[in-house]
Amino acid sequence: MSVFAGAAAMLPNPKPFFELIPDPRRATPNKLHSLSDILSIALCAVLSGMDDWEAVAEFGRTKEGWLRQFLPLANGIPSHDTFGRVFSLIDPEAFEAAFFDWAAHARIGGDVLDQLALDGKTVRRSHRGSAGRALHLLHAWSCETRLLVAQRRVDTKSNEITAIPDILSLFDLRGVTISIDAIGCQKAVARQITEAGGDYVLALKGNQSALHDDVRLFMETQADRHPQGQAEAVEKDHGRIETRRIWVNDEIDWLTQKPDWPGLKTLVMVESRRELNGQVSCERRCFITSHTADP
Numbered sequence: 001m002s003v004f005a006g007a008a009a010m011l012p013n014p015k016p017f018f019e020l021i022p023d024p025r026r027a028t029p030n031k032l033h034s035l036s037d038i039l040s041i042a043l044c045a046v047l048s049g050m051d052d053w054e055a056v057a058e059f060g061r062t063k064e065g066w067l068r069q070f071l072p073l074a075n076g077i078p079s080h081d082t083f084g085r086v087f088s089l090i091d092p093e094a095f096e097a098a099f100f101d102w103a104a105h106a107r108i109g110g111d112v113l114d115q116l117a118l119d120g121k122t123v124r125r126s127h128r129g130s131a132g133r134a135l136h137l138l139h140a141w142s143c144e145t146r147l148l149v150a151q152r153r154v155d156t157k158s159n160e161i162t163a164i165p166d167i168l169s170l171f172d173l174r175g176v177t178i179s180i181d182a183i184g185c186q187k188a189v190a191r192q193i194t195e196a197g198g199d200y201v202l203a204l205k206g207n208q209s210a211l212h213d214d215v216r217l218f219m220e221t222q223a224d225r226h227p228q229g230q231a232e233a234v235e236k237d238h239g240r241i242e243t244r245r246i247w248v249n250d251e252i253d254w255l256t257q258k259p260d261w262p263g264l265k266t267l268v269m270v271e272s273r274r275e276l277n278g279q280v281s282c283e284r285r286c287f288i289t290s291h292t293a294d295p
Contacts, residue, residue, distance in 0.1 A: 011145070012102060012105045013040075013070045014036075014039070014040045014043050014044075014102050015036045015037070015070065015071060016036075017098045017099070017101050017102040017105075018036040018039040018040055018098055018102075019035075019036045020094075020098055021035060021036075021039070021091070021094045021095055021098050022091060022094060023035040024089040024090055024091070025086070025089065032074075032075040032078075033073075033075055033078045033082065034072070034074070035086065037071050037072065037073060037078075038078055038082065038083060038086050039090075039095070039098075040067075040070075040071055041056065041059070041060045041067060041071070041078070041083075042056050042087070043099075044059070044063070044067065045059035045060065052080075053080040053081075053083045053084045054080045056083050057077060057078065057079055057080040057083060060077035060078070061077050064077055100148075100149055100150050100151075100170075103142065103145070103148065103149040104142075104149045104150070104170070104171060114143070114144050114175075114176065114177065115176065115177045115178075115179065116140055116141070116142060116143070116173075116176055116177070116178050116179070117140070117141045117143055117178075117179045117180075118138065118139070118140050118141075118167065118178065118179070118180045118181075118184060119138075119139050119141065119181060120136060120137070120138050120154070120160045120181070120183065121136070121137055121139060136153070136154050137151050137152070137153055138151060138152045138153075138154055138160050138163045138164065138167060139151050140167050140170075140171075143179075149171075150167050150170055150171075151167075152166060152167055160183050160184070161183060161184070161186060164180065164184050164186075164189055165188070165189065168189075168192055168193065169192075172196075173196035173197055173198030174196065174197035174198065175198070176198045176199070177198065177199045177200070177201060177291070178193050178198055178199070178200050178201070179201040179202075180200070180201075180202055180203065181203045182203040182204060182205035182207055182208075184202060184203075185202040185203060185204055185205070185207060185288070187260055187261060187262070189202070190202065190261050190262050190263060190264070190290070191262040193290075194262045194263035194290055195262070199263070199289065199290045199291050200288075200289060200290050201268070201287055201288075201289045201291070202287060202288050203285060203286075203287055204216075204285075204286040204287060204288060210257070211257050212286060214255065214256075215255075215267050215269075215286045215288065216269070216284070216286050218249070218255075218267065219247055219249065219268075219269035220269070220284070222247050222269075223245075223247050223269065223271070226247065228245065229245030229246055229247050229271070230246060230248060231245070232244065232245050232246075239276060239277065240274065240275070240276045241274070241275040241276075242272065242273070242274050242275075243271075243272075243273045244270060244271065244272050244273075245270070245271045246268065246269070246270050246271075247268070247269045248266055248267065248268050249266065249267050249293065250265055250266045250267075250292060250293035252264070252265075252266070255267075261288060262290075263290035264288055264289075264290060265289065265290055265291060265292050265293070266288075266289050266290075266292060266293045267287075267288060267289075268286065268287040268288070268289055269284055269285070269286050269287075270284070270285050270287070271283070271284045272284075272285075
């Protein structure tokens with residue numbers, strides 16, 4: 001499959017994916033541009049930071065020579081009115097399916113997906129009326145390409161649990177590491193990932209309170225013995241200093257819950273220490289993973 005050069009990755013040509021979307025326009029002499037060309041230009045423009053149709057059209061005119069490397073552009077670049085009109089007509093579900101199919105094929109160095117992060121977000125100001133509920137989405141992000149590769153709408157944050165298996169089933173998980181926040185720390189999720197050939201990093205919190213408490217006590221004892229951690233990173237920015245330390249341990253046969261978690265090999269604790277204007281805050285988070293403790 002041909003590729004075009006992205007800012008951080010080699011990405012597949014979006015045109016073949018967008019050709020699967022039904023064209024809602026009538027076949028008339030005024031239809032000068034193919035639907036897949038229009039959508040491909042818009043995608044490249046948005047990925048480059050364009051945020052309105054005039055900017056998208058200007059991007060197309062400025063980058064026309066580059067775009068012609070992978071798009072026919074038989075009649076040049078569409079006007080901003082054409083972009084706006086086409087996007088108001090296309091089937092949003094068909095576009096979403098084609099876009100996520102393209103994003104799932106995004107490549108870096110020839111490898112499809114290396115790490116996938118699942119994250120739930122409530123969209124601000126998305127509720128309808130005083131009694132309405134805000135829109136909550138479960139996102140799957142490719143950590144390498146920094147692209148959203150799948151999303152599912154869920155009624156509430158608690159319903160992320162039922163949406164996670166659905167999103168995971170969209171991908172070939174062989175060799176992929178899946179990281180999920182605490183709501184995804186479920187035995188069934190760990191089983192689905194490992195049976196599909198992937199690895200997991202699952203955050204621990206109150207929804208697995210007994211496991212969380214056991215892991216935290218064990219890892220904090222290790223941290224007391226080795227306060228500098230097994231790895232450390234320091235970031236400084238505008239007076240803020242953030243220090244992250246990590247501790248890992250794969251000697252976990254003592255953990256009574258280990259047999260309940262498919263593939264569990266290692267316990268992890270991450271400490272984030274922030275200093276700003278003389279104020280210091282510190283947070284420690286615990287994780288379980290199917291990866292080994294080897295560097």
